[in-house]
Amino acid sequence: MFMYSVKHQRASSVAHVCELLAAHPDARPLAGGQSLIAGMKLRLSAPSLLVDLGGLRELTTIQIDAQHVTLGAMVRHAQVAQSEAIRKVIPALASLAKGIGDPMVRNMGTVGGSVANNDPAADYPAAVVALDAVVTTTTREIAADDFFVGMFETALLPGELITAVKFRIPKRAAYLKFKNPASRFAMVGVFVADFGSAVRVAVVGASAGVFRVAEMERALGRRFHAASLDGIEVSSAELLSDLHSQAVYRAHLIAVLAKRAVQSLTESGSKP
């Protein structure tokens, strides 16, 4: 398929992006474009203008301090996957990035694009929620738990642009993904993050959007061990059934992946 006619304009600054988005209500910011362009080619969306963020170097920085890893919105997945510094502080984040799509997609796709798109089967929302991140936009800061609203829906207002995502560095964390055999998106992805004081478990791929599993979080908060998850079942009532998996199987996979994620963090000799 070939996309509908569209205008392309490269933005020179974040302010310029805001200007263009304000002037063209049906404009879309274009980050890496790995989902947006693909969707436009299938004629699933038809913005009149694409505001290309590709030239905005100020959005490509990775900042790490004692508590946080902050990724500029235009940081590519490959950058995260290959970053020694990130691998040192949140290896799960680097490994999540390394599992997105394929090498070519990772060379183009961006954190900001993925988070703003909020594909229910995308990986990043799991990290954002489990790592209790803050999404910084051109106008405000949004807590992870408030950011993802529904399928492909976020708290972003028209004209608002993500500029960075600030992840909290956990004591330990792991992300495991059961790949859809065709698309390589997550059929189920489970991100477990242990902050010492609390544990966060975020699931993607299984329902209309990322969600947390409170019962698992409480159990792991009491004792961070795979056995703590014994008997905890995720209800399949709200989960997706589609060509690739029925809800019941997704629910089962969540339990299995969560256990394996925890186990990978508690097994002797394994890295934090």
Added chain:
Amino acid sequence: MATISIRVNGTQVTREMEDRTLLVHFIREGAGLTGTHVGCDTAQCGACTVHLDGRAVKSCNQLAAQANGGEVRTIEGVANDDGSLHAIQVAFRQHHGLQCGYCTPGMVMSALDLLRLHPTPTEEEIAGHLDGNLCRCTGYYNIVKSIQTAARMMAGA
């Protein structure tokens, strides 16, 4: 319409094309280099893989305008300047790493990207890296072998 100018295999190519033109169509129709192929429309098959500013990308999944001012290397730019085959091309031939040849340019460009990052990959790393490249003919065995051999040849060069 937009004026798009991209350096393709060392030659500056400037064309007036619709904004919606994909990079792959700029390469195939604008630059006239048809070695880069289109095999799907959802960025799964990787037949369209080229290098943009040194990194492998799927040229069917971005606008030519996004690459404006950039530098693209395609399969036509892989062989040595004297016309002899690059080590990776020699290895693909040696190991029967191609059959119909349609996915091959994307495979080669993707493999070169891997060898840039990991000059001595294991079989498992190679197979993992080819996640974005579908081949329907070879069963991948000879492709993986080809890339391993190319790695050895390139290290020895």
Added chain:
Amino acid sequence: MGIGLACFLDKAGTGPSANLASRGGLHGGYETAVIRVHSDGKVSLFAGTHCHGQGHQITYAAIAAQRMGIDIAHISVVEGDTDRIPFGNGTWGGRSVSVAGTAIFKAADEVMAKTRRIAAHVLACDAAALLYTKGIFSNVAGKSISFANIADLAYHGANLPRDAAFSPGLEATAFYDPPDSNDPQAMHLAVVEVDADTGVVDIQQYFTADDCGVLINPMIVEGQVHGGLAQGIGQAMMENVAYDAVSGQLLTGSFMDYAMPRADSMPVLKTTFIETPAPSNPLGAKGASESGTIGAPAAIGNAVVDALWHLGVRHIALPLTSEKVWRAMAQARAEASAVPPVEMAIRPPGPSSHTRNGFR
């Protein structure tokens, strides 16, 4: 762990045409080849098949060059142009080498018979007494003439006897209708491991033994085995065109939903061959392209049943997706509720939930 076997056969090089017609077929089973020697002794070889990845050029050239005793580099293979090539039936059903290859073989013989006649005429001896090696005919007297020189004479036309057997030019067309199809056979052995928690089937090792007659180019034949196998593994493990049961909508409308094997889907593989010549063609060749797709679903299906037989699993439908395998295990356990459930082993995770082995 499970081991699965499949023993099976293909039917290739369908023919003769009359046999097809007797079953209602409106198309033939023959194939066409033209061997055209040019005036300098170089050769264009035209075939009515069409290559789409199988390496016809080198395979056909090998047959012609060996039969003609000339350098393979002196042969160009031409396919895929109805204005240049006599009517051919094309490439399908594992027929190109056994049928078109034989047409080439026969055209080569016809060209060489004439070449020999001309050589005998020039060297003034009996054709049967000529020795032919390395592209040169020689007689007992030690006089000789090269293949290229004969071609030159044939196209000059001036110094040939005025006899139909010595008409100018040097080319032959063969329409070859095989007397029978051939029956390539193969056997597969798959070793799988089933993840008891998730139902993920990991094909750990795969072994194939093929008897596709005489191998003209073993590198290419092995490539055909590999490629077919990937598609067979695809049918076994993941490929499935799905339609909505109610609306009839195509659910697998793109590569986002139609899963196919990738490099990391392939198991460790070992191949072997025996060569029982096909009796119906002088090359002894049989079809070699389909064994992978034929045997893999059965071998893998049998291996998974082997792995789960003790649970009471007797059959799982294709493709063997992890969910189906998981459900089969769960159902078998439920049905055998008297039997205590097998403990769910927790396995350490790999880089993703689904790791693969390397290659051989």
Added chain:
Amino acid sequence: MNDADTPRVIATEGIEASTVEDAQYIGKPLLRTEDRRLLTGKGRYVDDVVLPGMAWCAFLRSSHAHALITRIDTQAAREAPEVLRVITADEWAAADMGALTVVHPMPFSDGRPMNTATRPVFARHKVNHVGDIIAAVVANTREAAQDAVELIQVEFEELQSNVDVAKALDQATPLVHEQFGSNAVFDVRKGDEAATRAAIDGAHKIVELELRSNRLAANPIEPRSYACSYDASEERYTLYATTQQPHYLRRSLAVYALFIPEHKLQVIAPNVGGSFGIKGNFPVEVATVVWASRLVGRPVKWTATRSESMMSDTQARDHFTKARMGFDADGRIVGMEVDTLAALGGYLSNFAPSIPGNSYPQTITGLYRTPNLFFRVRGVYTNTVPVDAYRGSGRPEATWVNERLVENGARELGIDVVDLRKKNLIGPQDFPYRTLSGRSYDSGNPPLLLEKLLTLSGY
């Protein structure tokens, strides 16, 4: 040539043909001559062909599996910028054009001819699968053609659909082609039903399975593509086509579909990027491309997008089978009974009926001595993309049935799966071996092949 006794593990590393002495080329892993071209991006596939003044074709395809077409309005598309021509079934019919022909029909066992509804170039009045072609647009650019396709307005009256092969012949299942009064295409029976039943019923062990062979898409990575130019002064067509059977494509177009003298149509198949069967049958789009090149007086090209391929390339397999196999106490097969429903799609493609009707039963007993065989195969219409040849064509379906029965037989008898196979394998001395499925196997040595496999695998 190797001794049949000598197993050969092949080195995949090829050798340069120039290193071979004395023209002994057969049996050598010679490197391919086309690789240099294909590895440097110099391959030439149909979509690489650009003809001077070339226009583009795009198709409007049915989004419904089964529906009546109550109205088609092409006016907006015809008036859209850059559009040269809009074609529908009415124009095709008005021009007295032909259709695809099934080149390998299968009858009913009682002698009636099969129920033939061939795949049309344009669906008229009714669509029978998602992807069925309703109209074509020819325009100056690919994008304009695609844009104009969306301007064609079609009103449908949706019908209930029939997509499950297992239910295709059920009383309640809607008919794809009303005129036949059934979804059956053909019904082939072979073998001695009573003797086979008796042998199986009296067997020491009976294995019975319901098996499905899943529906597949061949998906060569190169999508189908056709580019045709028409020379009015010579009334000659030159067609570049993704095909594995150039002459048959010419014949289909010339003799059955467009009635062009064969000498006025040149088919060129350049590099073909994989096919596996699907580029062998007659692809309906090509007829439109060739015809349109004359109608608009310019070269016309169509290249499938992958989404289009998924709903228009012929698909494969899709069988539902009930099968039984009986064994004696030693594990010898005493009989096999097979009843298969094979989906052929919404229409018949060229070779479709012969795949389940002929190739499938011919290999159903595999390499095992089977003293009693009865099989019944019924081809059926469903509201799905037409089915045709794909690598294996009938043999994978047959092997799936045969080998699953043998495997479960061994397990239920408690006989080692290898031992049971050895007992039943055809021996080298049995060739040529005539089977009850109607085939004579030419040559082979199955026991040796099994030994080689077991040695190789260290079983």
